[in-house]
Amino acid sequence: MQANWSSIMSSASVSPSGSAAPDPNFEDYSPYSNLSDEELLQLAIERSLTDATNNRKTSTSPPPSPPQPDSNMNSAALNLGQAQAKHSQHPPVKKSHDLPPTSTTAHYSSPNPPSEKPPDPKTFVGTISRFMTGSGKRMVAYRRPDGTMVFIAPEPEEEEEPLFKAISIGNVNRVKALVMQPATNLMLPSKPGWLAIHQAAWFGQDVCLKVLLSAQPGMINKRTDRGESALLVAISKDRLRCVQVLLANGADPEITNYDKETPLYKACERNNAAMVAVLLNHGVAVNTPCIHGCTALQEAVAQNNSEICEMLLKAGAKHKLTNMFGISPLFTAAQSGHLAALRFLLKCGADINTQAADGATALYEASKNGHKEIVELLLFQNADANKPGKTGLLPLHIAAQKGSDIIVSMLVPATSKARVRRTGISPLHLAAERNSDDVLEILIETGFDVNAQLSEEWSKMYEDRRSTALYFAVINNNIDATRMLLAAGANPNVDMFKPLMVAARQGCIQTVALLVEHGADINAGIPTHPTTFPAVYMFSMKYLAMFKYLLDHGGHALPCFDCVYGSDPHPSIKTTRSQRDELRYSGSLSLESQFRRGVQFCEMISVPSISRWAGPIIDVLLDYVGHVTLCARLMEHLDSYSDWSVIKEKAAPPRPLLQLCRLQILKLVGRHRVKRLQLPGGLIRFLQHQEAQLDNH
Structure with missing residues (x-):
C-alpha cells in the first residue's frame, strides 16, 4: 500500500511530458488533483489490492502479449508520436481541457472485488481487523480465512441505539416510549453482554432502572461479557440509589464477576461505607474470597477504612482468614502502613505475629517498607522481633539493609544478638554494604561485633569470599565507614583477600593509610594466588606514591629481587590456564617447585600493563635494600630504555x-x-x- 500511495503522490507532481524535473515556472498538472485525501487513500488501497491480485495471477499465467498498433493508424500520427518522444527538455504545457477525462474508478482483476458495503459482522466468516493510519484515521478490514481481502474502508462511527442513548442522558419519557414499543427487545444487548439495565446502572439513572425492571424483571441478574451483574456495575460506579433499586427488586447480591469478586468486595474496594451497609442489611455473606483468596475485610484493610472493618467484623467477618499467599488482614495493614486499620485489628484480637507463606511477619514487612509508626505500634504490642523471613534475615537485618536508622534504633533492644549470630550475617554487614553510615554508627554504639564474620553459606554468595563488614566498607570506597569500623576495633587482617589489597587496587591512598595505621599486614599474601613478594605490591605498582608509602611502613623489598633463575635465561611468561597447566605437569622438578613457590616479582613486573613503569619501580625498591643482584629479566627491562641505565648503575655493587x-x-x-x-x-x-x-x- 505504501508503494501505491507513493506512486499516486508522485504522479501528482510529474509534468505531462514525463520530465523528471519540470520547470517550476510551468503549472503542475495531475489527474488526481481533483481528489480529496480520503479519496486518494481509498484509491491507494484499491491499487494495493489490484497489484496483489495481479502478482498472484502473474505467477501462474503467461505474461500478456504486447499490444499491436492499429493498422488504420495514420502514419503521420505515428511520426508525430515519435517526434514527441524526442522532444526538448522544456516541452509546452498541456492544459487540463486538452486531456481526456480521468476516471477514478478502480479496475479489479480479482473475480471477487471488495463490495461497496461492509459485510454484516454477525454473519461474516473470516477475520475483522481494525487499525489506524498514520494520519489517525481508523480503518476496518474484512478478510476471508485464506487471507484474501473482502472489504477495507474507514471504520464507521458507531451510532448508539435510541434506547441506550435515552438512558445515558436520563430521558425517562423517551425510555418509557421505547420500552412500550413492540419492536424493543430488552434482552438484546447493544454490545457483548451489555443490556439496557447495565446502561442505566452505569450512568446512575435509577428512575430509568425502575422503568426497565417493571417492563422486564427477568434481566435483573444478567451479566456483561466481564461477568458483571447490574448490581456490580452500579457499585463499581458508586451509584448508591441504583444499588438500592436493584436490591429492592430482587437483585442477587452474591453474584460475582469472573474474578470471583462479590458486590460486597467491590463496595469495600470502592471504599463506600454506605453501600457496604446496604449490602450487609440484605444479609450478604461476608467471608466469600475472590480469585486470589482475599475477603471483603482484606480489601477494607487495604483501604485503611476502620469504619467498614468494624461493620464487617460485627457482621461475622473473620480476621484470621488468609489469601492464597498466606497474608492475613493484619499483615496487609502492616505491609501497607495503615495505622488505623492495624489498631482496630489488634483491638479485635488479631494475631500480631501472623506470618505469610514465606515466613515474613507483619513486623518484618513494616520494617522493610519503612513504616516507622507501624513498627513502633507492633513493638509496643510485643511483636516478636526474632522471627526471620524466608532468607533467614530478621526485621533488624532488613531495616539495616534499607538504611532506616530510626527503625533500627527501635528494633535493636527487641532483637537477640544470639539470634542474630545464628543467621550467619550481622546487620553491620548489610549497613556497610548499602553505605548506610547512620545505621552503621547506631549498630556500633549498641555493641554489635565489628569483627563478626559471614557464615560460609553467606560468604559463598560473593566471588571474593569476603567476610567482614570492614571489607564491604573498603570495597565501596566508603572512607567514613572504614574509619568508624577501624576506630571501633575492626581487624583489617581477617579476610582472605585483605582490605588493604582492595584499597590499593582502587588507588585510594587515604583508605590505605587508615588500614596501615590500624595494623594492616602489608606483607600478607593471598592463599589462593601465592607470590614470593608482598601481594599488595601487585595492586600498587602503578601508583608510585602509594608503593613508596607501603615500603616506608614496613613493606619488604628484598623478596622482590629473589629470583630462582638469577642471571640465567628466564622461561617465557605463562599467562593462560593451559600454559600454566603445561608448566605444572611438564615433569620438571625445578618448574614444579617454582609453581608451588608462587609468582616471582620479575614475572609480575613483566606484565604489559606494568612493565612500562619497571624502571621507576626498581629504582624505588633499591632505596630499601642493600647489596642485591638484578636477575636477567630485570636487566632486560632496564636495558629496554636508555634513560634507565642510571638505575643499573645504582644497583651495581658496592652500595x-x-x-x-x-x-x-x-x-x-x-x-x-x-x-x-x-x-x-x-x-x-x-x-x-x-x-x-x-x-x-
Whole structure:
C-alpha cells in the first residue's frame, strides 16, 4: 500500500511530458488533483489490492502479449508520436481541457472485488481487523480465512441505539416510549453482554432502572461479557440509589464477576461505607474470597477504612482468614502502613505475629517498607522481633539493609544478638554494604561485633569470599565507614583477600593509610594466588606514591629481587590456564617447585600493563635494600630504555655506605621508633626515606 500511495503522490507532481524535473515556472498538472485525501487513500488501497491480485495471477499465467498498433493508424500520427518522444527538455504545457477525462474508478482483476458495503459482522466468516493510519484515521478490514481481502474502508462511527442513548442522558419519557414499543427487545444487548439495565446502572439513572425492571424483571441478574451483574456495575460506579433499586427488586447480591469478586468486595474496594451497609442489611455473606483468596475485610484493610472493618467484623467477618499467599488482614495493614486499620485489628484480637507463606511477619514487612509508626505500634504490642523471613534475615537485618536508622534504633533492644549470630550475617554487614553510615554508627554504639564474620553459606554468595563488614566498607570506597569500623576495633587482617589489597587496587591512598595505621599486614599474601613478594605490591605498582608509602611502613623489598633463575635465561611468561597447566605437569622438578613457590616479582613486573613503569619501580625498591643482584629479566627491562641505565648503575655493587648504614639502623631500632632518636631532623628524614639530603652531615 505504501508503494501505491507513493506512486499516486508522485504522479501528482510529474509534468505531462514525463520530465523528471519540470520547470517550476510551468503549472503542475495531475489527474488526481481533483481528489480529496480520503479519496486518494481509498484509491491507494484499491491499487494495493489490484497489484496483489495481479502478482498472484502473474505467477501462474503467461505474461500478456504486447499490444499491436492499429493498422488504420495514420502514419503521420505515428511520426508525430515519435517526434514527441524526442522532444526538448522544456516541452509546452498541456492544459487540463486538452486531456481526456480521468476516471477514478478502480479496475479489479480479482473475480471477487471488495463490495461497496461492509459485510454484516454477525454473519461474516473470516477475520475483522481494525487499525489506524498514520494520519489517525481508523480503518476496518474484512478478510476471508485464506487471507484474501473482502472489504477495507474507514471504520464507521458507531451510532448508539435510541434506547441506550435515552438512558445515558436520563430521558425517562423517551425510555418509557421505547420500552412500550413492540419492536424493543430488552434482552438484546447493544454490545457483548451489555443490556439496557447495565446502561442505566452505569450512568446512575435509577428512575430509568425502575422503568426497565417493571417492563422486564427477568434481566435483573444478567451479566456483561466481564461477568458483571447490574448490581456490580452500579457499585463499581458508586451509584448508591441504583444499588438500592436493584436490591429492592430482587437483585442477587452474591453474584460475582469472573474474578470471583462479590458486590460486597467491590463496595469495600470502592471504599463506600454506605453501600457496604446496604449490602450487609440484605444479609450478604461476608467471608466469600475472590480469585486470589482475599475477603471483603482484606480489601477494607487495604483501604485503611476502620469504619467498614468494624461493620464487617460485627457482621461475622473473620480476621484470621488468609489469601492464597498466606497474608492475613493484619499483615496487609502492616505491609501497607495503615495505622488505623492495624489498631482496630489488634483491638479485635488479631494475631500480631501472623506470618505469610514465606515466613515474613507483619513486623518484618513494616520494617522493610519503612513504616516507622507501624513498627513502633507492633513493638509496643510485643511483636516478636526474632522471627526471620524466608532468607533467614530478621526485621533488624532488613531495616539495616534499607538504611532506616530510626527503625533500627527501635528494633535493636527487641532483637537477640544470639539470634542474630545464628543467621550467619550481622546487620553491620548489610549497613556497610548499602553505605548506610547512620545505621552503621547506631549498630556500633549498641555493641554489635565489628569483627563478626559471614557464615560460609553467606560468604559463598560473593566471588571474593569476603567476610567482614570492614571489607564491604573498603570495597565501596566508603572512607567514613572504614574509619568508624577501624576506630571501633575492626581487624583489617581477617579476610582472605585483605582490605588493604582492595584499597590499593582502587588507588585510594587515604583508605590505605587508615588500614596501615590500624595494623594492616602489608606483607600478607593471598592463599589462593601465592607470590614470593608482598601481594599488595601487585595492586600498587602503578601508583608510585602509594608503593613508596607501603615500603616506608614496613613493606619488604628484598623478596622482590629473589629470583630462582638469577642471571640465567628466564622461561617465557605463562599467562593462560593451559600454559600454566603445561608448566605444572611438564615433569620438571625445578618448574614444579617454582609453581608451588608462587609468582616471582620479575614475572609480575613483566606484565604489559606494568612493565612500562619497571624502571621507576626498581629504582624505588633499591632505596630499601642493600647489596642485591638484578636477575636477567630485570636487566632486560632496564636495558629496554636508555634513560634507565642510571638505575643499573645504582644497583651495581658496592652500595653506598650511607645506604647500608640506614638499613642497619632501621633494622636495629625499628621503623616506628626512628622518630624517638635524638638525631637531627634531616637525618631522621633520611632514615624515614623521605629523600631529603643531609644538612652538612
